[in-house]
Amino acid sequence: MASSLSGVAVGSTPPRAVGSSSAGTGFSTLMDYVGKGGINAGDDLVVLLYHLQYACKRIAALVASPFNSSIIGQSSVPAAAGTGGSGRDAPKPLDIVSNEIILSSLRNSGKVAVMASEEDDTPIWINDEGKFVVVTDPLDGSRNIDASIPTGTIFGVYNRLVELDHLPTEEKAQLNSLQSGTRLVAAGYVLYSSATIICTSIGSGTHAFTLDHSTGDFILTHPNIKIPPRGQIYSVNDARYFDWPEGLRKYIDTVRQGKGKYPKKYSARYICSLVADLHRTLLYGGVAMNPRDHLRLVYEANPLSFLVEQAGGKGSDGKNRILSIQPVKLHQRLPLFLGSLEDMEELESYGDVQQKVNPGYEI
Numbered sequence: 001m002a003s004s005l006s007g008v009a010v011g012s013t014p015p016r017a018v019g020s021s022s023a024g025t026g027f028s029t030l031m032d033y034v035g036k037g038g039i040n041a042g043d044d045l046v047v048l049l050y051h052l053q054y055a056c057k058r059i060a061a062l063v064a065s066p067f068n069s070s071i072i073g074q075s076s077v078p079a080a081a082g083t084g085g086s087g088r089d090a091p092k093p094l095d096i097v098s099n100e101i102i103l104s105s106l107r108n109s110g111k112v113a114v115m116a117s118e119e120d121d122t123p124i125w126i127n128d129e130g131k132f133v134v135v136t137d138p139l140d141g142s143r144n145i146d147a148s149i150p151t152g153t154i155f156g157v158y159n160r161l162v163e164l165d166h167l168p169t170e171e172k173a174q175l176n177s178l179q180s181g182t183r184l185v186a187a188g189y190v191l192y193s194s195a196t197i198i199c200t201s202i203g204s205g206t207h208a209f210t211l212d213h214s215t216g217d218f219i220l221t222h223p224n225i226k227i228p229p230r231g232q233i234y235s236v237n238d239a240r241y242f243d244w245p246e247g248l249r250k251y252i253d254t255v256r257q258g259k260g261k262y263p264k265k266y267s268a269r270y271i272c273s274l275v276a277d278l279h280r281t282l283l284y285g286g287v288a289m290n291p292r293d294h295l296r297l298v299y300e301a302n303p304l305s306f307l308v309e310q311a312g313g314k315g316s317d318g319k320n321r322i323l324s325i326q327p328v329k330l331h332q333r334l335p336l337f338l339g340s341l342e343d344m345e346e347l348e349s350y351g352d353v354q355q356k357v358n359p360g361y362e363i
């Protein structure tokens with residue numbers, strides 16, 4: 001493990017485990033968890049996760065920095081040539097900087113063949129020898145950033161499909177990035193909020209680690225997260241109520257009156273920042289919904305569904321299990337529902353919960 005990290009070129013020494021292990025799990029920091037105490041992730045994945053968490057620390061510092069005001073004050077920069085047609089929003093400067101930070105960390109890791117990002121039209125081929133494919137939304141929820149509302153990074157990791165190695169670069173980059181979510185080997189999000197939290201899974205439960213700013217370590221604070229089978233919270237942009245289908249309206253009307261299968265009146269919470277809304281849902285239970293075709297399958301829905309399933313919950317587009325949907329294009333959008341098993345089953349029993357009417361909303 002030490003030797004596998006010796007070549008890291010990130011300008012900082014690897015984090016050191018501090019204190020005793022948390023909650024009797026035998027590991028206390030993120031690097032302990034993936035490296036030795038928690039699970040045998042394999043040296044290559046350890047190195048990759050080391051570089052990813054380092055990138056996210058840099059993004060955490062960036063979004064919290066007072067020196068961003070000159071960047072943050074700008075409105076969205078015009079879409080780069082070529083973004084037209086992908087249906088993506090014009091990126092903002094911090095999205096772009098975050099994207100560059102992640103790309104440079106992935107390059108430095110030496111472990112990544114392809115990065116597919118929300119910020120790039122097409123996947124970027126990095127290294128023929130890289131074992132992994134990384135899909136990412138480098139800074140989700142950035143429309144909130146001017147008001148210091150939480151944002152997040154999302155990532156998913158696949159193995160490189162060696163059987164595609166003979167194909168032209170562009171083609172193999174694309175096909176490697178369009179793997180079904182069932183093939184994820186790791187996924188995670190990083191929440192930039194009052195605390196910076198990395199929540200990750202390599203297929204053996206979902207665990208969250210909180211950044212200790214005094215040491216730079218991510219400390220295990222939420223081992224083996226189990227989403228409650230029932231919550232009492234629904235999370236949705238309900239200004240769209242009149243564009244919703246009948247089934248979704250009925251579901252929300254029912255649970256907010258306490259007339260659902262769980263006879264409690266539900267509360268509403270909506271941050272409009274996917275990572276933050278999901279983080280709360282993982283801890284408190286309930287359902288986080290984006291019923292219109294807005295969120296992206298490859299680098300948002302799949303990694304987050306993987307984490308939710310690993311925590312005992314469910315991720316669906318309202319009809320189908322997210323992880324089983326075969327992506328056909330990189331920036332493919334779909335409705336997304338993530339949450340507690342029983343709440344999700346009740347929601348889906350209402351039939352039409354996907355919002356087909358999508359007039360486009362200004363904010």
Ligand SMILES: O=P(O)(O)OC[C@H]1O[C@](O)(COP(=O)(O)O)[C@@H](O)[C@@H]1O
Binds near residue numbers: 142273277363
């Ligand atoms: O506008 P809606 O439908 O409420 O969607 C909000 C969702 O869009 C996001 O902001 C992502 O969309 P963008 O990438 O366009 O910002 C999520 O963070 C949030 O959950």
